[in-house]
Amino acid sequence: MALVPVLFGFVIPFLILASYALESVTAGLDSQWLRYSWNSLSVALTASTITVVVGLLISYGKRQQNRYGASIAHRLAGIGYAMPGAVLAIGVVILFGGVDRHINAIFEEWFNYSPGLLFSGTMFSLLFAYVVRFPAIATGGIDSSLSRISPSMDHASRSLGFSALATMRRVHLPMVRSSLFTVALVVFVDIMKELPVTLLLRPFNFETLATHVYYYASDEMLRESSLAALMIVLVGLGPVILLSRNVAAHREG
Amino acid sequence: MNNTLEICNLSCSYSDCPVLEGVTFNLQKGRLASLLGPSGCGKSTLLNVVAGFHELDGGEVWIDGELASSTHANMRPENRNTGMIFQDYALFPHLDVLKNIMFGIQKSSREKATIEANECLQLVRMDGYGARYPHELSGGQQQRVALARALAAKPSLLLMDEPFSNLDGDLRRQLVREIRDLLKERGITAILVTHDQEEAFLFGEEVGLLKSGILQQWGTPEEIYTRPVNR
Numbered sequence: 001m002a003l004v005p006v007l008f009g010f011v012i013p014f015l016i017l018a019s020y021a022l023e024s025v026t027a028g029l030d031s032q033w034l035r036y037s038w039n040s041l042s043v044a045l046t047a048s049t050i051t052v053v054v055g056l057l058i059s060y061g062k063r064q065q066n067r068y069g070a071s072i073a074h075r076l077a078g079i080g081y082a083m084p085g086a087v088l089a090i091g092v093v094i095l096f097g098g099v100d101r102h103i104n105a106i107f108e109e110w111f112n113y114s115p116g117l118l119f120s121g122t123m124f125s126l127l128f129a130y131v132v133r134f135p136a137i138a139t140g141g142i143d144s145s146l147s148r149i150s151p152s153m154d155h156a157s158r159s160l161g162f163s164a165l166a167t168m169r170r171v172h173l174p175m176v177r178s179s180l181f182t183v184a185l186v187v188f189v190d191i192m193k194e195l196p197v198t199l200l201l202r203p204f205n206f207e208t209l210a211t212h213v214y215y216y217a218s219d220e221m222l223r224e225s226s227l228a229a230l231m232i233v234l235v236g237l238g239p240v241i242l243l244s245r246n247v248a249a250h251r252e253g
Numbered sequence: 254m255n256n257t258l259e260i261c262n263l264s265c266s267y268s269d270c271p272v273l274e275g276v277t278f279n280l281q282k283g284r285l286a287s288l289l290g291p292s293g294c295g296k297s298t299l300l301n302v303v304a305g306f307h308e309l310d311g312g313e314v315w316i317d318g319e320l321a322s323s324t325h326a327n328m329r330p331e332n333r334n335t336g337m338i339f340q341d342y343a344l345f346p347h348l349d350v351l352k353n354i355m356f357g358i359q360k361s362s363r364e365k366a367t368i369e370a371n372e373c374l375q376l377v378r379m380d381g382y383g384a385r386y387p388h389e390l391s392g393g394q395q396q397r398v399a400l401a402r403a404l405a406a407k408p409s410l411l412l413m414d415e416p417f418s419n420l421d422g423d424l425r426r427q428l429v430r431e432i433r434d435l436l437k438e439r440g441i442t443a444i445l446v447t448h449d450q451e452e453a454f455l456f457g458e459e460v461g462l463l464k465s466g467i468l469q470q471w472g473t474p475e476e477i478y479t480r481p482v483n484r
Contacts, residue, residue: 152343152414156399159304159337160357160406170356173348222302 014233020226032207037231040192040208043123047130048188052180055129055138059146060168063154074139081136085196092129092201096120126201133197134187141183145176182246185239193232256315257282258303259443263312265302270286272298273466276312278409280459283440284296285433289447295466296446299414303444304337305330317409322427336408340415342395344387350374350398351383373401376435392419393428400432404441411436411443419453429455454478 020078058077061070080088104114119125147174157167173180195210202211209228216225256278262298265273272295280286290296301307303314305321305328314322317333321328336357344353355371374380387395396416404413417425433456436443445456453460454474462469462477470482 002421034305063457126451142465150341150343152341153345155301155304155306155330156339156343156345156402157356158306159333159335159408159412161334163329163331171345176346225446 014230015225017230017233019221020123021230024223024227031226032212036207036209036212036228037233039206040210040231043126043130044188044191045204046125047191048184050127050131051134051187052138052142055142055183056168056173056180058135058170059112059139059142060164062143063124064164077135077139080222081134085133085194087196087198088133089129089200092125092132092197093120095127109153121201122203123206126198126203129197130191131200132192133194134190137190139189141171141179141186142176145179146172149175182239185242189239191234192235225235255282256280257284257317258444259313259315260299260342261311261313261315263299263302263314265298265307265311267288267298271466273302273309276463276466276468277460278468278471280442280444282442283437284458285436285443286459286461287445287447287453287458288461288463289450289453290376290463292448294372294463296463297414299463300337300414300444300446303410304335304412305333334407334409336403336406336411338396338399338403338411338413338416340418342387342392342399344384344395344399344402346387348386350385350387350390351385353398353484354402354405355389357402368473370401370405373405375399376404377401389472393424397421398430400435404439409442413443414445416445417447425452426455432456 055077058070058073062074064070100117100120103118104116107113108114119128153171153175154167158164158172162170171180192208193210195214198208198211199214202208209232213225213228213232216222217229255281260279260321261277263273263276264271276299288296288299298307298435302309302322303316308327309322309324311324313320316328316333318330320326321333344350345356348356350372351370354373355366358366358369360366360369368461371383373382374383379394379401379402382390382394382398386396390398399416417429420428429452445453447453447456459475460473460477461471470477
């Protein structure tokens with residue numbers, strides 16, 4: 001009985017997708033398809049790496065008790081995930097649009113030259129929005145793995161002459177490395193399938209697997225979208241397998 | 254005066270709840286002190302203030318003639334030259350015993366650091382264990398390694414936070430004596446925090462009694478034993 005939801009919610013749709021994908025592959029591969037995959041992969045990889053670094057700094061900052069700024073940053077990190085992606089994207093457009101306008105006005109006045117849009121409409125604002133949106137996922141995972149490290153480890157390292165940052169690098173980082181990897185993978189998958197922010201902020205002619213699927217699926221051209229959709233599902237399975245293996249290992253241990 | 258540690262009228266609190274009030278004592282270079290009190294009396298907090306992990310609300314802490322903590326200034330923990338050992342040993346699990354000890358040795362060459370680390374291992378009678386990892390050692394062995402690591406950094410003051418509480422019976426008494434003799438021999442200044450009276454009297458040349466955040470008495474074990482100010 002427990003398998004019924006899995007059957008109807010995953011296995012059957014997955015098989016249908018797979019058969020569509022097979023049809024579209026035999027009908028000839030879309031040459032754009034590789035480029036979309038590469039776009040998705042490179043953006044998600046870059047953004048998830050930055051997000052994990054930001055998340056680590058926020059979580060570690062909060063661990064150092066007497067930093068009020070860090071505990072505020074920790075709370076702010078949650079807001080990006082709580083608000084709708086479209087709202088966040090519009091906020092980013094307004095912010096960087098304004099910055100670009102000012103930069104252009106200054107350059108026009110001083111050098112009689114317009115550098116164009118530097119931040120808005122470029123990869124920068126897309127990456128920025130991802131890094132605002134996803135630290136909450138990162139800090140959640142990193143917090144729990146840092147909490148397993150006794151504070152006396154921090155104290156030992158500090159009293160042996162290392163600053164807080166050097167302590168993080170030499171003590172905490174090696175001890176949480178594997179869970180950082182898991183966290184990065186979860187964020188990576190989230191970014192791969194993220195839609196509203198990507199749709200609104202991606203540079204012109206920059207398609208990812210997610211936007212590609214969205215365009216075709218919204219036109220009910222399911223066959224054409226199936227291969228990209230399948231890719232996203234397969235990438236998403238990675239963390240599921242990894243996490244369930246971790247959970248199983250914990251149960252045994 | 255040749256005081257390694259001077260604490261004047263120290264008070265501090267955790268989120269507005271007072272933990273220590275008006276604590277004053279000095280510790281001369283090379284002396285071993287025990288701080289005895291029930292759990293929750295503020296003795297670990299006192300060590301954390303001296304090590305620089307907790308800010309104080311009033312008073313001053315001087316280490317080696319330098320102002321380390323006051324209400325205006327707080328020297329960073331890494332600049333205080335204090336060594337610490339803990340109840341949970343706090344050895345770094347991702348490093349082997351030798352690398353744990355080398356952690357605090359800041360030397361230009363790796364060879365020199367390795368030689369020094371091995372000397373420290375010999376000192377705590379753990380030579381031959383350099384390639385082991387902390388989880389492969391017993392509690393007593395781990396604490397010896399933790400001591401070697403703290404001594405390797407040549408601290409001017411050693412702070413020991415209930416280091417023997419996880420050990421039992423004879424091993425504990427034996428280790429207390431051994432470490433006391435070792436520290437004495439090397440002229441190291443140290444404070445041991447404990448809730449165990451026997452341990453405190455065995456270790457300290459001076460004993461402080463701490464109760465509810467107030468230092469009730471400070472003196473030699475004989476003075477405290479024969480003329481207690483309270484019971």
